[in-house]
Amino acid sequence: MSDLPRIRSAHPFTVAFFSMEVGLDPAMPTYAGGLGILSGDTLRAAADMGVSMVGVTLLHRKGYFRQHLDAQGNQTESPAEWLPESFLEPLPFMVSVSIEGRQVQVRAWRYIVYGIGGHPVPVYFLDTATSQNSPWDQTLTDHLYGGDAHYRLCQEAVLGLGGIAMLRAIGHDRVRTYHMNEGHSALLTLALLKERAQGRGLLGLTKSDREAVRRRCVFTTHTPVPAGQDQFSLDLVRGVLGEEQTAALQTAECCLDSVLNMTYLGLANSHYINGVSMRHEEISSSMFPNYPINSVTNGVHAVTWTSKPFRDLYDQHIPEWRRDNLYLRYAISIPLDDIQKAHEQAKRDLLAEVERRSGVRLDPAILTLGFARRATAYKRADLLFSDLDRLRKIASDVGPLQVIYSGKAHPRDEAGKAQIRRVFRAAEALRGAVQVVYLEEYDMALGQSLCAGVDLWMNTPQKPLEASGTSGMKAALNGVPSLSVLDGWWVEGHVEGITGWSIGDNWEPGSNPDVESASLYHKLENAIMPLFYKNKDDFSKVMRWAIALNGSYYHAQRMVLQYMENAYLATGKG
Numbered sequence: 001m002s003d004l005p006r007i008r009s010a011h012p013f014t015v016a017f018f019s020m021e022v023g024l025d026p027a028m029p030t031y032a033g034g035l036g037i038l039s040g041d042t043l044r045a046a047a048d049m050g051v052s053m054v055g056v057t058l059l060h061r062k063g064y065f066r067q068h069l070d071a072q073g074n075q076t077e078s079p080a081e082w083l084p085e086s087f088l089e090p091l092p093f094m095v096s097v098s099i100e101g102r103q104v105q106v107r108a109w110r111y112i113v114y115g116i117g118g119h120p121v122p123v124y125f126l127d128t129a130t131s132q133n134s135p136w137d138q139t140l141t142d143h144l145y146g147g148d149a150h151y152r153l154c155q156e157a158v159l160g161l162g163g164i165a166m167l168r169a170i171g172h173d174r175v176r177t178y179h180m181n182e183g184h185s186a187l188l189t190l191a192l193l194k195e196r197a198q199g200r201g202l203l204g205l206t207k208s209d210r211e212a213v214r215r216r217c218v219f220t221t222h223t224p225v226p227a228g229q230d231q232f233s234l235d236l237v238r239g240v241l242g243e244e245q246t247a248a249l250q251t252a253e254c255c256l257d258s259v260l261n262m263t264y265l266g267l268a269n270s271h272y273i274n275g276v277s278m279r280h281e282e283i284s285s286s287m288f289p290n291y292p293i294n295s296v297t298n299g300v301h302a303v304t305w306t307s308k309p310f311r312d313l314y315d316q317h318i319p320e321w322r323r324d325n326l327y328l329r330y331a332i333s334i335p336l337d338d339i340q341k342a343h344e345q346a347k348r349d350l351l352a353e354v355e356r357r358s359g360v361r362l363d364p365a366i367l368t369l370g371f372a373r374r375a376t377a378y379k380r381a382d383l384l385f386s387d388l389d390r391l392r393k394i395a396s397d398v399g400p401l402q403v404i405y406s407g408k409a410h411p412r413d414e415a416g417k418a419q420i421r422r423v424f425r426a427a428e429a430l431r432g433a434v435q436v437v438y439l440e441e442y443d444m445a446l447g448q449s450l451c452a453g454v455d456l457w458m459n460t461p462q463k464p465l466e467a468s469g470t471s472g473m474k475a476a477l478n479g480v481p482s483l484s485v486l487d488g489w490w491v492e493g494h495v496e497g498i499t500g501w502s503i504g505d506n507w508e509p510g511s512n513p514d515v516e517s518a519s520l521y522h523k524l525e526n527a528i529m530p531l532f533y534k535n536k537d538d539f540s541k542v543m544r545w546a547i548a549l550n551g552s553y554y555h556a557q558r559m560v561l562q563y564m565e566n567a568y569l570a571t572g573k574g
C-alpha cells in the first residue's frame with residue numbers, strides 16, 4: 001500500500017493499545033458492546049494504515065454471555081463458551097503477576113489483524129487458565145465484566161501488569177506509546193513506574209520518573225457518569241497488590257477517601273487525555289477540571305460495517321474508498337436509483353435474517369425503524385412507546401411502520417432488563433397496528449445487518465449520557481439516516497433534514513421525556529414518513545447525504561489519524 005507513508009516514517013515506534021474488550025470476529029465473544037467494537041475498529045484501521053500497533057486484552061474464555069428471552073421478554077443468561085484454539089495461535093511465553101502474594105502465571109494467544117495492504121497488527125489475549133495456577137486463578141480470564149470487585153481488580157492486574165510483562169517477554173522493545181482505552185487497563189502505569197524505579201523501589205520514584213511515564217501514556221475516557229468509573233477500596237487493593245504497590249498508588253493522585261479510582265490513575269499518568277466526541281469532551285472537562293481533556297470523536301471501520309450491496313456500489317463508483325475512506329464524500333455523485341437499489345437489497349437481507357431468527361416475516365415496503373444497543377436505563381428503548389395511541393394513529397393516518405429491536409442487558413442491570421420487558425409489552429399492545437420484533441443475541445454480525453437494512457436508525461439516550469455512540473455511524477455508511485436525541489456524536493453529525501433528524505432541538509443536558517417523545521412523534525408524522533411514502537427521491541437524497549457527509553467522516557481511519565497527529569506523535573516531544 002502506497003498511501004500514508006508520512007505517517008509510517010514519522011512514527012517508527014509501536015503503539016500498544018490496551019482494552020478490557022476487543023471485538024475482532026463475530027464468533028469470538030470477547031466483547032460486550034461499543035467499547036470492544038471500537039477497539040476492534042481501531043486495530044483494523046491501524047492495520048489498513050500501516051501503523052505499528054499491537055493490541056492487548058484478556059481471553060474471556062466464557063465470553064460476555066448468551067442472552068435468552070422468554071415470551072414476556074425476561075432475560076436469562078448462559079456462558080458464551082468458545083474455542084480459542086480455533087481462532088488464535090498460542091504463544092510460548094509465560095509471565096507472572098503477583099496477586100495476593102501468589103505468582104499467577106499468564107500466557108498469551110495471538111490474533112493477527114491484517115490491513116488492506118497486508119500490514120499485520122498482532123493482538124494478544126492474556127490467559128491464566130494454565131495448570132500451574134490454582135483452580136480459582138485459572139478462572140481470572142474467563143468472564144468479561146463478571147464477578148465481584150475482587151475478581152475485577154484481579155483481572156485488571158492481569159491486564160495492566162501482565163500485559164506489560166507479556167509485551168516485554170514477546171520482545172516488543174520499540175513500544176513508545178501506551179494507549180489505555182478506558183480505565184480498566186490503568187494498572188499498566190504502575191508496571192511502567194516499576195520499570196523506571198528499577199533498583200530504587202517504587203517508593204524511590206522521582207518526579208522525572210513520573211514525567212517519563214506520562215510522556216508515554218494516552219488515556220481515552222468513555223464514561224460520562226462518575227458511577228461508570230471503576231473504583232476499588234484501598235483495603236481490597238492492599239490485599240490484591242500488596243503494601244508497596246498500594247503505597248505507590250496513593251502518591252499518584254488517584255486515590256480519594258480510601259478508594260482507588262482507575263480513571264484518575266489513567267488521567268494522572270497520561271500526557272494526552274481525550275473524550276470521544278465534542279460533547280463528551282465538554283462533559284469530561286467538567287467532571288475532571290484538573291486535567292486538560294481533548295477529544296477525538298469515535299469512528300467505525302468502514303469496510304467492516306458497510307453491507308455487501310453498498311460495498312459493491314462504492315467499488316463501482318468510488319473504488320478508492322477502501323484505501324482512503326475520505327473518498328466516500330464523492331458518494332454525492334452516485335445516482336439516487338443506485339442508492340435505492342442497494343438499500344433494497346440490504347433491507348431484503350435483513351428481513352430474511354429477522355425471519356430466520358424470529359419466524360416473523362416483515363414487509364419490505366414498510367418504513368422500518370431500528371434500535372439496537374445495550375439495554376440499560378439511560379438508553380430508553382421504550383421512548384417510542386410513550387404514547388401508544390399516538391403511535392397507532394400515526395401508523396393508520398400516515399403510513400405503516402415496523403420496528404426491530406435488539407440488545408442485551410448486563411446480567412445485574414435490573415433496570416436494563418425491565419426495559420426489554422417494556423418493549424415486549426408494547427409490542428403486544430401494538431399487535432395489529434405496528435409490528436415490533438425484539439431479536440436475541442445482539443452481536444457484531446446482527447449489528448452490521450441491522451444498521452444497514454432498516455430505513456431509519458433511532459437513538460433515544462438521556463442527555464448527556466451518550467459519550468459518542470457508534471451504531472448511527474454504521475447506519476450512515478449504509479445510507480441509513482438517524483433520528484436521534486442530540487447527544488454524543490449526533491451533536492456534530494446532525495444536519496436537520498439532510499443527514500437525518502433530531503429528537504428535541506437542543507443539546508443542553510437533562511432530558512424531558514414528554515418533550516422528546518412529542519418531538520419524536522412529530523418528526524415521524526410530519527417529516528420522515530411523508531418523505532418516505534410520498535417523496536422517495538427526497539428520502540434517497542437524505543440517504544446520500546448521510547453517506548457523503550457522515551460516512552466520509554465518522555470512520556476509524558480518520559479517528560486513528562487524529563490519534564496519530566494529536567496523541568501518539570506528540571509522545572516523543574519534551
Ligand SMILES: *Cc1c(COP(=O)(O)O)cnc(C)c1O
Nearest residue numbers: 033034373443444447469470471
Ligand atoms: C456498534 C455496536 C455497539 C455500539 O453501538 P452504540 O451506538 O454505541 O450503542 C454495541 N454492540 C454492537 C453489537 C455493535 O455492533
